[in-house]
Amino acid sequence: MKHGRLLALMGTLGVGLCQSPDFPGSALAGITPREFELFQAGLDDFTEVETAEDGLGPAFNGASCAVCHAVPAIGGITAMTEVRAGHRDAAGKFTELNGSTLFQLFSTPPHTCQVRIPAEANVVARRAPIPLFGAGLVEAIGDETLLALEDPEDANGDGISGRAARIEDVAEHRMRIGRFGWKAQQATLLAFSGDAYRNEMGITNELFPLESAPGIEAAQLQLCSATRGMEDVRDRRTKLRAIDLFEAFMKFLAPIEPVSEDAGGLATFTATGCAACHTPVLTTARNANPVFDHKAVRLFSDLLLHDVGTGDGIPQGAAEADEIRTPGLWGLRFRRPLLHDGSAATVVEAIERHAGEATRVIERYRALPSAVREQLLRFLATL
Numbered sequence: 001m002k003h004g005r006l007l008a009l010m011g012t013l014g015v016g017l018c019q020s021p022d023f024p025g026s027a028l029a030g031i032t033p034r035e036f037e038l039f040q041a042g043l044d045d046f047t048e049v050e051t052a053e054d055g056l057g058p059a060f061n062g063a064s065c066a067v068c069h070a071v072p073a074i075g076g077i078t079a080m081t082e083v084r085a086g087h088r089d090a091a092g093k094f095t096e097l098n099g100s101t102l103f104q105l106f107s108t109p110p111h112t113c114q115v116r117i118p119a120e121a122n123v124v125a126r127r128a129p130i131p132l133f134g135a136g137l138v139e140a141i142g143d144e145t146l147l148a149l150e151d152p153e154d155a156n157g158d159g160i161s162g163r164a165a166r167i168e169d170v171a172e173h174r175m176r177i178g179r180f181g182w183k184a185q186q187a188t189l190l191a192f193s194g195d196a197y198r199n200e201m202g203i204t205n206e207l208f209p210l211e212s213a214p215g216i217e218a219a220q221l222q223l224c225s226a227t228r229g230m231e232d233v234r235d236r237r238t239k240l241r242a243i244d245l246f247e248a249f250m251k252f253l254a255p256i257e258p259v260s261e262d263a264g265g266l267a268t269f270t271a272t273g274c275a276a277c278h279t280p281v282l283t284t285a286r287n288a289n290p291v292f293d294h295k296a297v298r299l300f301s302d303l304l305l306h307d308v309g310t311g312d313g314i315p316q317g318a319a320e321a322d323e324i325r326t327p328g329l330w331g332l333r334f335r336r337p338l339l340h341d342g343s344a345a346t347v348v349e350a351i352e353r354h355a356g357e358a359t360r361v362i363e364r365y366r367a368l369p370s371a372v373r374e375q376l377l378r379f380l381a382t383l
């Protein structure tokens with residue numbers, strides 16, 4: 001049975017389980033019946049496979065959000081990686097080729113708008129999906145909380161200089177602190193929904209109204225589109241757009257809880273210096289919705305941009321070429337491979353790859369007595 005259908009059935013039967021975050025993919029505990037209804041409608045849309053007649057393409061990476069966000073439950077990840085590329089000259093200056101760094105992998109028939117990476121591209125990077133469990137809580141963290149964490153000039157001399165990503169929010173047209181995406185390129189789930197719907201699926205919407213297919217002329221795009229005009233139109237009855245439903249699904253999707261509390265392991269994690277970037281807990285700002293009001297978010301991230309020597313060479317939003325936003329470590333036990341490009345198979349491999357701003361911390365990690373290092377790894381395995 002499809003997960004969405006199962007949840008829907010449990011909702012109909014009034015099974016309480018579906019509102020308790022006991023298994024990945026549940027809704028946040030404590031939401032209202034109306035919010036749960038939106039969550040379910042969002043889940044349905046998130047898994048719906050779109051066709052060219054629905055607006056898919058002409059250039060796209062996947063035919064549904066769930067193609068890339070499905071393990072261990074809808075909202076998670078898959079092995080799909082997308083490709084970003086561009087050109088870096090001898091002086092190190094990066095230029096976008098054909099107006100975008102995202103080169104979609106697929107096209108809809110008759111494939112006259114198939115994107116390809118131009119020969120001049122000498123930076124080609126892969127990006128792995130990011131799980132969405134707990135995303136509504138991440139959204140509810142105030143900009144001021146992230147600004148208070150940043151230390152761009154490394155004033156405290158710990159070798160770590162996290163920067164908050166100052167970006168323009170496409171929905172509200174104002175400066176916000178980005179926190180979603182490997183480059184912290186979006187601040188809200190609505191903006192990310194619009195971005196993903198257009199860029200991953202080729203479905204234009206009010207936030208991203210124009211098709212994007214780098215290297216393909218506008219006139220050609222017209223010819224290979226099965227539809228005309230804005231593709232994500234409001235539903236006549238509910239007045240909601242698909243991007244509103246994606247937003248609702250992700251907003252009310254519960255975080256993955258750790259299997260157990262391990263205070264000793266957490267103390268080692270902090271003493272080693274991992275917590276300098278993987279901040280164990282952030283607190284949400286004041287929120288009219290009690291589910292998001294002043295809540296402790298145990299995500300293990302400062303949501304800031306750092307250069308830990310793993311960067312992909314692609315500047316994006318406020319992020320420089322080699323900066324990556326600290327990933328949350330919640331739900332880590334369900335996630336492999338690791339790192340932004342999926343290049344680390346194990347947690348140890350991911351840790352060993354840290355350099356740059358994390359150099360001193362990693363030196364400390366390497367110097368840990370083996371029993372203590374084991375304790376740290378056991379702790380990470382509970383997340």
Ligand code: HEC
Nearest residue numbers: 061062065068127128129130180181182192196197200246
């Ligand atoms: C082809 C695969 C693919 C599809 C389809 C896809 N995503 Fe993603 N998603 C990704 C990748 C890859 C990232 C990381 C992108 C980056 O930062 O460069 C991501 C990141 C995200 C994030 C950021 C999460 C965080 O905590 O930082 C959100 C939100 C998101 N996707 C929502 C969606 C929605 C909504 C849809 C459907 C409209 C969708 N995605 C479709 C691959 C995909």
Ligand code: HEC
Nearest residue numbers: 274277306310324325326327338339340350357358361365
């Ligand atoms: C200077 C900031 C910083 C410090 C210190 C730091 N990390 Fe990270 N960590 C990052 C960033 C940034 C990434 C993402 C790198 C990438 O994907 O290219 C990351 C990635 C990871 C990942 C992979 C997560 C995923 O979803 O792919 C793990 C696991 C991890 N760190 C654990 C640790 C541990 C354990 C320590 C302490 C020994 C530590 N980190 C110290 C910033 C830091």
